[in-house]
Amino acid sequence: MNLCKRSFFARKNLLASIRQYASTAPEIEQNEQVLIDDTDDVQAKEAEIEKKRNKSRLSSAHYNLVNGKRPYETPMxxxxxxxxxxxxxxxxxxxxxxxxxxxxxxxxxxxxxxxxxxxxxFPYTIKEMMDAAAQRKKEEQLKIEQREKEIAAKFEKLEQWKKELNQKIAKKTAEAQAAKMKKERLVEEVRRHFGFTLDPRDERFQEMLAKREKEQRKLEKQARMEAKEKMLIAKLQQKNVELNEKA
Structure with a gap:
């Protein structure tokens, strides 16, 4: 009997609590909505205030960059x-x-x-690359040493080359001087041939000069041939003497 009474009163109290909650629930929901709206208003106001504080007029991304922050909080x-x-x-x-x-x-x-x-x-190991670099360095050093030896050898021959060059210059100078003197001699011979003063540009003068030059070249050629024959004869005589001595 006591258990039944207790159950009855418990159900009665539960129903009363449900009725009381049902009567007050709309007011609670309304109050919660008011709080949410107030929070949103506060956040909006804070955002507006923060925006007004930004006197630089930079975009949010640039403002974050200037202040050392990530430019975009959300992917753009x-x-x-x-x-x-x-x-x-x-x-x-x-x-x-x-x-x-x-x-x-x-x-x-x-x-x-x-x-x-x-x-x-990078197909080679560090050891292989070091060995290759050392080999290249060794080859480059050998090339440098070889080049230095060649320069030193050429430097030793410098005086000899100078002497040979001076001899060639002197020879060419002498040949040019001799050619000039020969030309002057031929001109003088042509003048003596005519027996009177004649302009070197005259056709007769030029023809006689060409003739004299031709004769002169012929004589020089004959002289060279005779000198060559004499040299050849001298060599043959020397060879005969050597053969006779051996015999």
Missing amino acids: SISHLTVKYNRKMYGKYGVSSGVNPSLCWPTKQEIQERQEYEAVA
């Missing part, structure tokens, strides 16, 4: 969703960027691609 383009961009943001702004630092580690695929690239771009 597809590039802002890439791993590369987020790594850059974390590298520049650290934890304040809001980027998960695990993105900074390369993936298995990136590691594999990097290894394949290095295998092609």
Whole structure:
């Protein structure tokens, strides 16, 4: 009997509480909505005040950059969703960027691609590259030493080359002087041939001069041939003497 009474009163109290809540619920919801609206108004006012404080008239992205903050809190383009961009943001702004630092580690695929690239771009080990560099340096040093030896040898011959050059210059000068004197002699012979003064530009003078030059060349040629024959005869005589001595 006591249990039944207790159950009856409990149900009665529960129904009373439900009726009381049902009567006051609209007021509670209305009060909560008022609080939410007031909060939104306060935030809007704060945003408006903050906007007015920004006298620079910069955009929000530029303002954040100037103040050392991440330019965009929310992605504004597809590039802002890439791993590369987020790594850059974390590298520049650290934890304040809001980027998960695990993105900074390369993936298995990136590691594999990097290894394949290095295998092609840098096929040699560090030891092999050091040995190759040392060999190149050694070869370059040998080339330098060889070049220095050649320069020193040529420098030793410098005086001899100067002497030979001076001899060639003197020979050419002497030949030119001799040719000039021969020309003057021929001109003088032509003048004596005519027996009177004649303009060197005259046709008769030029013909006689050409004739004399031809005769002179013929005589010089004959003289060279005779000298050559004498030299050949001298060599043959010397050879006969040597053969007789051996016999």
